[in-house]
Amino acid sequence: METTGTPTDTCAGPPQGNRRPDGADKYTISEVAALTGLTAHTLRWYERIGLMPHIDRSHTGQRRYTNRDLDWLALVGKLRLTGMPVADMVRYAELVRAGDHTYGERFELLQRTREDVLSRIAELQGTLAVLDRKISFYADAGRALASERTR
Amino acid sequence: METTGTPTDTCAGPPQGNRRPDGADKYTISEVAALTGLTAHTLRWYERIGLMPHIDRSHTGQRRYTNRDLDWLALVGKLRLTGMPVADMVRYAELVRAGDHTYGERFELLQRTREDVLSRIAELQGTLAVLDRKISFYADAGRALASERTR
DNA sequence: CGCTTGCTTGGAGTGCACTCCAGCGTTCTA
DNA sequence: TAGAACGCTGGAGTGCACTCCAAGCAAGCG
Numbered sequence: 001m002e003t004t005g006t007p008t009d010t011c012a013g014p015p016q017g018n019r020r021p022d023g024a025d026k027y028t029i030s031e032v033a034a035l036t037g038l039t040a041h042t043l044r045w046y047e048r049i050g051l052m053p054h055i056d057r058s059h060t061g062q063r064r065y066t067n068r069d070l071d072w073l074a075l076v077g078k079l080r081l082t083g084m085p086v087a088d089m090v091r092y093a094e095l096v097r098a099g100d101h102t103y104g105e106r107f108e109l110l111q112r113t114r115e116d117v118l119s120r121i122a123e124l125q126g127t128l129a130v131l132d133r134k135i136s137f138y139a140d141a142g143r144a145l146a147s148e149r150t151r
Numbered sequence: 152m153e154t155t156g157t158p159t160d161t162c163a164g165p166p167q168g169n170r171r172p173d174g175a176d177k178y179t180i181s182e183v184a185a186l187t188g189l190t191a192h193t194l195r196w197y198e199r200i201g202l203m204p205h206i207d208r209s210h211t212g213q214r215r216y217t218n219r220d221l222d223w224l225a226l227v228g229k230l231r232l233t234g235m236p237v238a239d240m241v242r243y244a245e246l247v248r249a250g251d252h253t254y255g256e257r258f259e260l261l262q263r264t265r266e267d268v269l270s271r272i273a274e275l276q277g278t279l280a281v282l283d284r285k286i287s288f289y290a291d292a293g294r295a296l297a298s299e300r301t302r
Numbered sequence: 303c304g305c306t307t308g309c310t311t312g313g314a315g316t317g318c319a320c321t322c323c324a325g326c327g328t329t330c331t332a
Numbered sequence: 333t334a335g336a337a338c339g340c341t342g343g344a345g346t347g348c349a350c351t352c353c354a355a356g357c358a359a360g361c362g
Contacts, residue, residue, distance in 0.1 A: 029309070040309085041351055048312095060358060062309055075285075078278040086349065103296065107289040114282045121275050124268050127229040131265045134226075138258040145254065180339070191339085192321055199342095211328060213339055237319065 020070060026056075027065040036073050050090050051076065053097065082117050171221060177207075178216040187224050201241050202227065204248065233268050 020027075020035055029040045036043075043063075046052050053072065056064045079089055092109055095102040171178075171186055180191045189197075194214075197203050204223065207215045230240055243260055246253040 039351075042349085044310090045350065058309095060309085062358085075281065078281050081274050081278050100296075103289055103292050107286065107293060110282055110286050110289065114279065114286060117275050117279050117282065121272055121279075123232050124272050124275070127232050128265065128268050128272075130226065130229045131261055131268065135258065135261050135265060138254055138261065141254050142258060145251075190321075193319085195340090196320065209328095211339090213328080 020067065025067050027070070029063050029065070032065045032070065032073070035070060036077065038073070038077075046076070049086065051086065051093050053093070079113065082113060082120065084113060084116070171218065176218050178221070180214050180216070183216045183221065183224070186221060187228065189224070189228075197227070200237065202237065202244050204244070230264065233264060233271065235264060235267070 027035070029043055032038075032043055033040045038046075043052075047055060047063075053069065055069060056066065058064050076089055079092075080086075088109070092106065095106045095109070178186070180194055183189075183194060184191045187194075194203075198206060198214075204220065206220060207217065209215050227240055230243075231237075239260075243257065246257045246260070
């Protein structure tokens with residue numbers, strides 16, 4: 001039945017789901033799903049498109065994720081929040097796989113992402129200002145309506 | 152030829168495109184496209200799905216946007232930046248069309264959106280922290296490599 | 303042994319937000 | 333008054349990021 005568990009759980013809380021039971025270093029796909037908030041489907045899909053490093057397999061061919069894999073998924077989760085396209089994350093993953101000589105390129109990619117995040121925050125703060133103006137307008141309108149009702 | 156003009160112009164700058172030539176109060180669809188950064192396609196689509204108020208037409212049936220319409224599009228643009236689904240914006244538009252008795256509901260919708268924006272900003276700041284740690288790691292690695300090369 | 307639960311695969315399907323097309327009418331400039 | 337540029341419509345197509353399906357294998361349990 002795939003055990004979607006808590007699929008993403010829209011309610012607020014620790015961003016990356018539950019904390020991992022430390023000491024362990026081998027997780028099944030459904031454990032990783034629970035830990036990251038991603039579905040097992042998505043985890044397999046990430047692997048297919050080259051967003052994951054090579055994932056270990058059990059003697060029967062089932063995926064066994066390590067703590068290192070979870071760290072990678074945590075980073076991917078953060079990058080996803082910035083709105084970075086999956087294709088760009090795949091590019092980054094390729095650079096990591098390619099070895100140490102890609103440090104420079106990775107550095108640049110991260111810096112560009114950082115700039116994006118900064119301007120995104122600025123945008124959101126601009127939006128917040130608009131929202132606050134509208135909200136205080138509606139608050140006033142509400143008060144006016146209320147006083148009209150009690151008059 | 153549809154005159155996409157400056158389609159969205161990924162480069163930084165004034166978020167809502169150019170400033171409107173004030174005094175005027177009738178804009179063709181391509182003027183609005185240039186002003187908002189949306190395409191004419193998207194403007195027509197917004198109308199079809201009920202995201203726009205009724206748009207005036209010229210005697211031959213062409214759209215003539217007013218400054219009020221531009222203001223609405225500016226708000227929509229801001230809400231879009233927050234990641235609000237178009238369906239929710241349509242809901243808000245419906246409330247506006249429904250009249251004054253929906254003030255309360257609109258107020259709540261805006262407040263919920265405000266909370267979303269706040270937590271989005273917090274998320275992005277968390278991501279920024281992660282990014283900064285990674286960036287300084289790569290900066291150090293770069294320096295180490297450089298000193299190795301000159302050694 | 304049968305049953306349930308969990309995992310495997312390649313490929314097809316979904317939902318969102320556009321994006322474009324064909325075929326036609328209108329408006330502007332030379 | 334020709335020709336280019338712009339606008340109209342309904343409907344089809346696109347790209348992204350998942351999301352699901354069917355058929356089958358493997359382990360644990362009463």
